[in-house]
Amino acid sequence: MTRTAQAGNPARTQREDAIGTPPQRPTLVPAHRYYSEEFAQLEVDRMWPRVWQFACTLDHVAEPGDYFEYRCGPYSVLIVHGDDGVLRAFQNVCRHRGNSLCAGAGAQLRELKCGYHGWTWDLHGDLRRVPGRKGFGAIHLADFPLIGVKVDTWERLVFVNLDLDAMPLHDYLEHVVDDIAWNRLSEFRCYATLTIGVDANWKTIVDGFSETYHIQTLHPELHRCMDDVHAPQVIWGHTGKSEQLYGVPSPHLEATLGETDVWDAYVETQGALMGVAEDAPFPAGQQLPGQSVAEVIADRTREFAAGRGVDLSWASTDQVMRLHQYNVFPNLTVLTNADHLTVMTSQPGPDPDRGELVMTLWMRMPPGAERNTPAAVRLTAEEAHPGLVLTQDIAVLPGLQRGLHQPGFTHVVLSNEERRVINMHRNLERYLDLPEPDRMTGGETDGAATPQPAG
Numbered sequence: 118m119t120r121t122a123q124a125g126n127p128a129r130t131q132r133e134d135a136i137g138t139p140p141q142r143p144t145l146v147p148a149h150r151y152y153s154e155e156f157a158q159l160e161v162d163r164m165w166p167r168v169w170q171f172a173c174t175l176d177h178v179a180e181p182g183d184y185f186e187y188r189c190g191p192y193s194v195l196i197v198h199g200d201d202g203v204l205r206a207f208q209n210v211c212r213h214r215g216n217s218l219c220a221g222a223g224a225q226l227r228e229l230k231c232g233y234h235g236w237t238w239d240l241h242g243d244l245r246r247v248p249g250r251k252g253f254g255a256i257h258l259a260d261f262p263l264i265g266v267k268v269d270t271w272e273r274l275v276f277v278n279l280d281l282d283a284m285p286l287h288d289y290l291e292h293v294v295d296d297i298a299w300n301r302l303s304e305f306r307c308y309a310t311l312t313i314g315v316d317a318n319w320k321t322i323v324d325g326f327s328e329t330y331h332i333q334t335l336h337p338e339l340h341r342c343m344d345d346v347h348a349p350q351v352i353w354g355h356t357g358k359s360e361q362l363y364g365v366p367s368p369h370l371e372a373t374l375g376e377t378d379v380w381d382a383y384v385e386t387q388g389a390l391m392g393v394a395e396d397a398p399f400p401a402g403q404q405l406p407g408q409s410v411a412e413v414i415a416d417r418t419r420e421f422a423a424g425r426g427v428d429l430s431w432a433s434t435d436q437v438m439r440l441h442q443y444n445v446f447p448n449l450t451v452l453t454n455a456d457h458l459t460v461m462t463s464q465p466g467p468d469p470d471r472g473e474l475v476m477t478l479w480m481r482m483p484p485g486a487e488r489n490t491p492a493a494v495r496l497t498a499e500e501a502h503p504g505l506v507l508t509q510d511i512a513v514l515p516g517l518q519r520g521l522h523q524p525g526f527t528h529v530v531l532s533n534e535e536r537r538v539i540n541m542h543r544n545l546e547r548y549l550d551l552p553e554p555d556r557m558t559g560g561e562t563d564g565a566a567t568p569q570p571a572g
């Protein structure tokens with residue numbers, strides 16, 4: 118059985134290609150917001166505590182007693198799988214003197230005991246023990262529960278929000294949930310989290326995953342095996358999407374590429390997705406009459422999946438070869454097709470010129486597959502080689518961040534192809550409540566009412 122990616126989804130009807138309808142003029146975004154301490158502080162004060170943030174996966178907190186500490190800038194949130202099976206989240210702070218209760222991740226937690234003076238909470242967040250309690254006079258344990266944080270899941274992704282009045286996660290995600298429902302994301306299991314320290318602002322990092330304009334220059338190998346022209350984009354509000362078809366050469370290319378060229382480029386950039394070695398030649402002898410390179414790659418991908426017990430016979434060639442890339446404000450990128458899921462966030466670092474790229478890696482598993490605790494790997498940008506394309510994306514970041522500081526460079530200049538970057542800034546301005554002179558100008562926003570995302 119095959120299903121088409123287009124089936125029955127009203128959200129798709131408004132989708133445009135990569136460029137879309139050009140605006141009157143470019144959008145200009147003040148460059149200082151990528152490096153100013155004051156701007157970063159505004160984000161810490163007004164934005165990070167009010168947005169839904171992807172924190173970890175259900176594979177990190179699968180069993181009662183599992184816990185995971187999620188950090189973002191100064192904020193630290195503890196996600197705890199309770200002994201009653203309920204997932205809860207708390208601000209990671211002892212109500213006595215403010216010590217952090219936990220660090221990192223672990224299992225078999227029975228209570229949350231502060232390592233400083235021993236105040237102890239149960240996994241529901243209720244205060245149970247205060248050593249030397251008499252010394253406090255009349256103290257009521259019920260007055261000092263752990264401070265709750267909103268926690269919710271989408272498929273196996275766990276999100277938190279420090280704002281207890283925040284809109285429900287499902288509303289925040291808008292059309293994303295329905296748009297990708299066909300892909301059975303719940304069958305994927307997280308096997309590793311890779312955290313890469315980068316000399317760049319979190320926005321500099323996330324911008325690189327919010328447009329396809331850079332592919333023709335930064336990723337020449339990728340450009341030989343993907344269509345970055347008929348790559349429809351859509352903006353929903355907090356969220357947006359791009360689709361890119363792989364296994365075909367970019368229409369931008371002047372030279373005509375043969376099947377072998379496209380195959381070689383695909384193998385070089387993502388051969389691992391079909392379990393093929395880097396120098397594997399195009400299997401021309403096994404090609405059926407009339408079969409395209411994309412169909413050959415899709416067949417190989419299905420065979421590779423079958424080798425691990427995963428049935429992909431339901432997935433059309435389009436569903437295997439089309440990358441669905443979702444951006445969720447502020448810092449989440451979800452990349453997926455029928456046999457691939459990578460979830461990435463960019464996190465603020467200790468100063469606005471530093472950040473982290475956190476890659477959560479998944480694999481579709483057969484039904485009933487055992488859960489394993491994901492590996493946690495932390496690397497410098499120099500050490501990390503997460504594939505040719507992502508390594509290129511990471512390598513450009515320090516020079517980009519340095520360039521943004523140059524005194525003659527006052528504004529980032531954005532095209533409609535970069536409208537997911539523009540949308541990130543539109544949301545950011547809304548959360549920060551920036552005064553008019555500090556807002557971006559030009560494009561669709563100049564003189565016209567800025568489209569307001571839902572909520």
Ligand SMILES: [Fe+2]
Pocket residue numbers: 325331332335336506510
């Ligand atoms: Fe890239």
